Each structure stands twice: as structure tokens, then as C-alpha cells.
Amino acid sequence: MRQASYELLDGGPINLVNIPRDATKCLCDLDGTLVQSTAANNCAYFDAVNRVKGLASNFRESTIRVTRANLRSLLPNLTDRDVVEVVRLKETLYDEYLPLLELNHCLLEFCGQYSPSNVTLVSQGLPGRVASVVGHFNLSEVFGGVVSSPPGHQDILRNKYLDLRDEGAVDFGSVVLFEDDLAQLRSARQLGIHPSRCVRVIF
Numbered sequence: 001m002r003q004a005s006y007e008l009l010d011g012g013p014i015n016l017v018n019i020p021r022d023a024t025k026c027l028c029d030l031d032g033t034l035v036q037s038t039a040a041n042n043c044a045y046f047d048a049v050n051r052v053k054g055l056a057s058n059f060r061e062s063t064i065r066v067t068r069a070n071l072r073s074l075l076p077n078l079t080d081r082d083v084v085e086v087v088r089l090k091e092t093l094y095d096e097y098l099p100l101l102e103l104n105h106c107l108l109e110f111c112g113q114y115s116p117s118n119v120t121l122v123s124q125g126l127p128g129r130v131a132s133v134v135g136h137f138n139l140s141e142v143f144g145g146v147v148s149s150p151p152g153h154q155d156i157l158r159n160k161y162l163d164l165r166d167e168g169a170v171d172f173g174s175v176v177l178f179e180d181d182l183a184q185l186r187s188a189r190q191l192g193i194h195p196s197r198c199v200r201v202i203f
Contacts, residue, residue: 004104004203010195023176030123032180033201038065040097048089098136116144124149159187
């Protein structure tokens with residue numbers, strides 16, 4: 001079973017048991033943080049590309065996560081129309097690869113210490129895919145809120161936590177945050193999360 005490690009944004013490694021419990025709310029990123037989904041994601045893309053173009057694409061076993069943003073650089077022969085169709089088809093095929101997902105059990109247990117109303121799962125994935133992952137692991141028992149990207153915004157380099165602030169949904173001064181993406185962590189810290197509660201997850 002894959003084990004995650006944790007480190008503070010401005011510090012070194014930290015054990016989950018040493019993370020301050022003074023936060024009243026918990027935000028947790030989905031892909032790469034709570035769930036390792038690169039294998040499922042890449043297989044769905046591989047399948048979609050082969051159905052659209054009949055190509056033996058070379059990223060099925062890649063550790064680099066395939067996204068809409070890097071798809072053209074990986075497969076330069078795809079047209080804009082191809083990319084749109086591949087992304088659409090990938091979303092419909094994703095459920096076939098749910099068994100490839102790996103859950104970060106220790107982080108889920110940590111999040112489970114909070115009341116579900118105080119725990120929010122945050123993702124840049126489309127609502128349908130996020131709902132599939134939530135259902136696959138029955139995460140709704142732990143996460144009272146789930147935030148996903150609106151259609152047309154997936155894979156865009158935006159601050160998903162800024163979206164939460166703009167909605168007035170979260171008091172960032174009382175939050176502990178788990179996230180694998182350093183850029184997202186740095187953006188979130190600028191919203192007022194204390195450095196001791198900005199936790200990078202390597203999973």
C-alpha cells in the first residue's frame with residue numbers, strides 16, 4: 001500500500017499526529033492528495049485517444065499526469081477538435097478505471113476527526129468525475145462539502161481556494177489545508193491560512 005508523507009509549506013516533514021488541532025475547518029484536495037489517481041486518469045486518456053485517433057499513445061504507464069493542458073505537447077498531431085473530443089470521452093470512460101485509484105487512508109482518518117460540516121473536499125476535476133470518486137470510496141460520510149470545477153474550467157491554472165473565498169464559504173484563518181500542488185498551497189496561504197496549517201502531501 002502506498003504511504004503518503006507530509007511537510008509544512010515553510011518547514012520540514014511533519015507527522016499527521018503533530019499537526020495543530022486548533023483549526024476548526026479542514027480543506028482537502030482530491031487528486032494527488034487524498035486519492036492517487038494518475039494511473040486511472042492516464043488510462044482513461046489513453047483509451048480516449050485510441051478511440052478518437054487509433055493511436056498507440058505512449059503515456060499509459062507514465063508517471064506524468066496527463067491533463068488537457070499538456071495533451072497537445074504529448075501528442076502534437078491532435079487537432080483542437082480532437083482534444084475537445086478526447087477530453088469529453090475521457091470523462092465518460094473514467095469510471096472504468098476507478099479500481100486503479102489509491103486512497104490515502106491516514107489522511108482520510110485525520111479528516112474524519114472533524115464534523116462532516118467542517119470538512120470540504122476541493123478538486124479541479126469536473127463534477128461528474130469527482131462524484132464518481134466520492135461514491136467509489138463513500139467519501140460523503142466524511143466530507144460534508146465537495147467543490148469541483150465548473151464545466152469548461154478543468155485543468156486551468158486557477159486558484160481554486162480563491163474561488164472559495166469569493167463565495168464567502170470559508171474563514172481561512174481557521175483552516176487546515178492538505179494539498180499536493182505547491183502553487184495552490186502558496187496561493188492558499190496568501191488567503192490567510194497559518195503556515196503551520198498549510199500541509200503539502202506527497203502521495
